[in-house]
Amino acid sequence: GQFLGGLGFVMVEKGTSLLKMMEISVAEAEKRTGKNAVNMQETYTVYLIETRPVDAASEGTNPVPDSLWRRYSEFELLRNYLLVTYPFSVVPPLPEKRAEFVWHKLSADNMDPDFVERRRVGLENFLLRVASHPDLSSDKIFYSFLTEENGWKETVFETGFQAKADSRLKALNATFRVKNPDKRFAEMKHYGDELQSVISQLLRVRARAADRLYGVYKVHGNYGRVFSEWSAIEKEMGDGLQSAGHHMDAYAASVDDILEEEEHYADQLKEYLFYADALRAVCRKHELTQYELEMAAQDLTSKKQQREELATGTIRTFSLKGMTSKLFGQETPEQREAKLKMLETQIEEGEELVKERNAECEEFVKSAWVDIERFKEQKDHDLREALISYAIMQISMCKKGIQVWNNAKECFSKM
């Protein structure tokens, strides 16, 4: 892995297609104002994507990188395109649209500079994740997103992915039940549910705890003031008290940095909260594929049965048509012949469809499972790293605390 961009903890496979060739970063963020789709004035943020061929950097010539500005909605468009085009991939998530799990000092405002900064880092992380994905990194739309400022949107729409997206979306949102669910995928989906639930809970409690911790540290600042006032009415005790007060002020001030670092940990957890969603999406798409296969197979079976009944004259399954023909008299041999022929064609087509869908399903399962395994390894690695850096953060906080209180103790002992 390597340190890339602003987010030091992204473990990215060296030597995968795109990153082998170019360096990618989201270097800056800027506010813009302009007219939106309904011709109203709006303020929005744009992010500067910089790319540079890897060779140039290693040669040491360091040319000016290519760059273009994109706004969050364009990132969303890119991601939606990837979701539809690579349904078997666990597509990396975008940083959150709106600030959630905030504790009181953090702003929930999208225009807040801290939020924008964290979003910038998150967007860079997203690009690096896609660029290191074995399937997604070689996508042409992705490449042009990074390199072609104008006309990119049109190019995406030209792929016609929207239509596919709409129909898929409709199908996915509908409730359907698969008769023989694939155990592995069912388990994966369940895992995704549990992961999402537990990380949400973790983030919520952590935010509340951060709030409380802030309070603890800040109140100690009051000691600084009262020790100062008290030292004014003392003789020998005065100096010790005064200096101790300064240390209490320092202690109170130290919490801001501590919690800023912790926010970074929260962002790492958030990425996997959203990744859980991406994982569940793959499982659902598999379910849909399987469902469509089952529907096609079911349809074929019923058509075959109809043919048999027509051929042998027996009615095995109840059908209103059959009943009416019984009630109103048998059809003519010519009518029967025509029907049989139609059924034969339908059965042929049906068998083709089943073959197709079966192949689709198998293909999907194969590709999806490869990516799921890849994702699993990535997740285990990344989360372990996140926990390690969290522990290191806590250690640093404890050491700072010990130092401040030792300093204060020294002052007190000189009182």
Next chain:
Amino acid sequence: MSAMSAGAPRSLASSGQKSIQDILHPLSAEESALNPGSAAEKDLILPNGTPVDTSSPASSSSLLNRLQLDDDLDGETRDLFVTVDDPKKHVSTMETYITYRVCTKTTRTEFDLPEYSVRRRYQDFDWLRNKLEESQPTHLIPPLPEKFVMKGVVDRFSEEFVETRRKALDKFLKRVADHPVLSFNEHFNAFLSAKDLNKRQGLALLTKMGESVKYVTGGYKLRARPVEFAAMGDYLDLFTQKLGTIDRIAQRIIKEQSEFLMELREYGPVYSSWSSFEEDLHDPLEGVSGCVSNCSSALEELTEDMSEDFLPVLREYVLYIESMKNVLKKRDQVQAEYETKLEAVVFREDKKTPVPTDVEKCQDRVECFNADLKADWDRWENNKRQDFRQLLTGMADKNIQYYEKCLAAWESLIPVLQDKQEAEGETS
């Protein structure tokens, strides 16, 4: 304030310009009783630097006051040692209470035996303090730990509470024992030596005291408090304010810490439930959960300690200062009485006004009181400095210990978190 402090010990009195015969013997009583605020007083200094108390023998143990050395010196010069230890619970049909063992070792002749060991309960200490306040109104009596404890918040029989109380009672007795005047008090003697402390004994002893110290408190108007005592009063007012503020801050911190603790107690277990459906990450997540749990326990200890050790001491001081202000008021009263009577004598027009000897007695009282109070004030300042140094370093220590416990927990977690990686490194 500078006028009141004992300051650095003054250099030995040398014969200097005066001939040896002209230098007054330290133990001789100065014949300046009739002159208020005798300037000669200030010139008399004992070899160890303490000023001579030239008040008349009628004041409490002034003789011994001159002989008593500074209590900052080593215990070699002490002749009375007192300790409080061995708390025990007593259960009777009526009540449950704790007694403490009070051990005394002494060479003083005021005591029949050289050693004593008696058992006393808090009530007895409280009785002693009240008696001391009554019988030695010109002195500052050291504070006792608070009598009442909040129901449901503090367990009166918990080890920590009993130990905190024991330490405070021990400090109280030691301070009385080190006091040049209070340590010779009959009630103190009874407290240390009587097998069965009969509180009615106190009354009998009191009537034996004779000329002692029923100061009139009432009705006389003081013109102006002398500067040094006014400064004491002002200081006490400001100091009380600061202590109140510190108390509020400490309480607020404890509250915030308790709420933080509540969140931690919910936070840790989430990692545990997460670990239950992970394979590779099971141990790291479980480890984090355990770590958070350890930090929670450490925090709980910190808040408990602050509640039990820190806050009570602050509150004792506030009560203590109240009693000190009362002593100042009494002093004012004594001075007011004297000034009123003196005025009456000076502008005497008829025979009804007080006889000069009555005025003399008043002057005596004023001077005794002032001297006792000044000496005690210096002692109090030293003790206060010690007490707060101890209290605040204690607070710093508790916080250091808390962070050290957390540090140890997180440091021990790192190898658990890195474990798999090392294994992977070896196999790859």
